[in-house]
Amino acid sequence: MAARRILLGITGGIAAYKSAELVRQLKKAGCEVRVVMTRGAEAFVTAMTFQALSGEPVRTSLLDPEAEAGMGHIELAKWADQVVVAPASADFMARLAQGMADDLLTTVCCATEAPIAIAPAMNQAMWKNHRTRRNLSLLQDDPQISVWGPDQGDQACGDVGPGRMLEPQVLAGLILDSEAEPASRPLAGKRVVITAGPTREAIDPVRYISNHSSGKMGYAIARAAERAGARVVLISGPVSLTAPDNVEVRPVQTASEMLAASEKAVAEGCDLFVATAAVADYRPENRAGDKIKKTSETMALPLVRNPDILATIAGREDAPFTVGFAAETSDVARYATDKMHRKKLNMIVANDVSVAGLGFNSDDNAVTVFWPEGQESIGPDSKQAIADRLVVLMAEQNDRA
Structure with missing residues (x-):
C-alpha cells in the first residue's frame, strides 16, 4: 500500500487518549499522519504525545501567525487524502453539521475536498438526545461524510449504552479500507x-x-x-x-x-x-x-x-x-x-x-x-x-x- 496522508482531528473527550494508539497503528501501516487538536482535546491529552507519535508538528490554532502566513489551514485541507475526526464530540458534530468554521478543525473540514469520517464519542444520553440525532441525520445525508460508530458499553462516567468511540484497531481498519480495492x-x-x-x-x-x-x-x-x-x-x-x-x-x-x-x-x-x-x-x-x-x-x-x-x-x-x-x-x-x-x-x-x-x-x-x-x-x-x-x-x- 502506498503511503496515504491522514489528517486526524481530535476533539474534547476522554476517548482522546485512544487516538494515540490510532496514530501508532496508522504509522505502522505506512501512512503519513498529521494531527489537529481542538482546545477541548488539549484538556485531555497533550500535543507533545501526538507529535512524538506522528513525527509531525501538531496544529491547535486557526490563528497561528507562523502557520497562517502560508495559509496553513488551506495547505492542510489540500494535503489530506482522508480527514478522520476521532473522537468526534457532540459539540463538534453540531458545528460540522451546520457548516461552521470557527476553529482550525472545522475550517479544514469546510475547505477540504477529501472524504471526511467521524467517530462519535460521548455520553449515552448525549448520543440519544434528539438534537444530536438531528445533527447526525444531517451528517449522514452529506455524501462527503461517513459516520463510524459509536460502539456500545461501559462509559467513563459510569453509564452504560451507546456512545463509546470505536476501538483504534477498528478505526485503523476502516481508514485503511476506505481507499482500498472494492474487496475491502x-x-x-x-x-x-x-x-x-x-x-x-x-x-x-x-x-x-x-x-x-x-x-x-x-x-x-x-x-x-x-x-x-x-x-x-x-x-x-x-x-x-x-x-x-x-x-x-x-x-x-x-x-x-x-x-x-x-x-x-x-x-x-x-x-x-x-x-x-x-x-x-x-x-x-x-x-x-x-x-x-x-x-x-x-x-x-x-x-x-x-x-x-x-x-x-x-x-x-x-x-x-x-x-x-x-x-x-x-x-x-x-x-x-x-x-x-x-x-x-x-x-x-x-x-x-x-x-x-x-x-x-x-x-x-x-x-x-x-x-x-x-x-x-x-x-x-x-x-x-x-x-x-x-x-x-x-x-x-x-x-x-
Whole structure:
C-alpha cells in the first residue's frame, strides 16, 4: 500500500487518549499522519504525545501567525487524502453539521475536498438526545461524510449504552479500507439477515422464561456487515440497545415470532443468515391468562420444545449461507462442531460463556470459528472488533461455497 496522508482531528473527550494508539497503528501501516487538536482535546491529552507519535508538528490554532502566513489551514485541507475526526464530540458534530468554521478543525473540514469520517464519542444520553440525532441525520445525508460508530458499553462516567468511540484497531481498519480495492467491502450487494438477543416465552401476563443474552454480539455484526456493504435486516429479541445506523430492525419477542420473521426475511432474498440470537429451547405448554398466585410450596410448569430456527433456515431448499453460534460452558469445540454438522451449517462461532468477563452482557468476547475446512480463534477483544473479523471470514467462506 502506498503511503496515504491522514489528517486526524481530535476533539474534547476522554476517548482522546485512544487516538494515540490510532496514530501508532496508522504509522505502522505506512501512512503519513498529521494531527489537529481542538482546545477541548488539549484538556485531555497533550500535543507533545501526538507529535512524538506522528513525527509531525501538531496544529491547535486557526490563528497561528507562523502557520497562517502560508495559509496553513488551506495547505492542510489540500494535503489530506482522508480527514478522520476521532473522537468526534457532540459539540463538534453540531458545528460540522451546520457548516461552521470557527476553529482550525472545522475550517479544514469546510475547505477540504477529501472524504471526511467521524467517530462519535460521548455520553449515552448525549448520543440519544434528539438534537444530536438531528445533527447526525444531517451528517449522514452529506455524501462527503461517513459516520463510524459509536460502539456500545461501559462509559467513563459510569453509564452504560451507546456512545463509546470505536476501538483504534477498528478505526485503523476502516481508514485503511476506505481507499482500498472494492474487496475491502466484501459484502457489497449482499443481503444479510441476522438474529440477535434473547427470546421471551410467557408464563403468565407478568412472568416469562428468558436468558442472559444482551444482543451486543448480533448488533455488532449488524454494524460490521453494513460497513462491509451489505443490506442488513436485524431480527431482534427484547434488548436495551440502540438500532445500528442504516440497518432495518424487526423486533420480536418469542421464538415462534423470531422464526416467522426469519423465514419472511429469507424469502425476501438472503445471501447470508447469521443466527446470534439465544433462542429459548422450551416454552410453557400453556400461558396463564391471569397472574399465577402462590398457592403451594412447589409448582410444576409443563414445557414444550420451541422450533429450531437455525435448523429450519439451513434446511430450506433455498438455504442461504448459514452461520450459527454456540454458547457453551464446557468441551466447546466438540459441541460446536457437532452442532455445525448436525444442522448442516456453513460455519459456526463458538464461545465459552463460563469465562468471567466474556460473553453474555460483556463488551468483550473470545470466540473460535469453525467451518468444514478449517477454524480460527479470535480474541479476547471487543465484540465490535470480533464482529469486524467475523464478517471478513463469512464473506470469504461464502465466496468459496
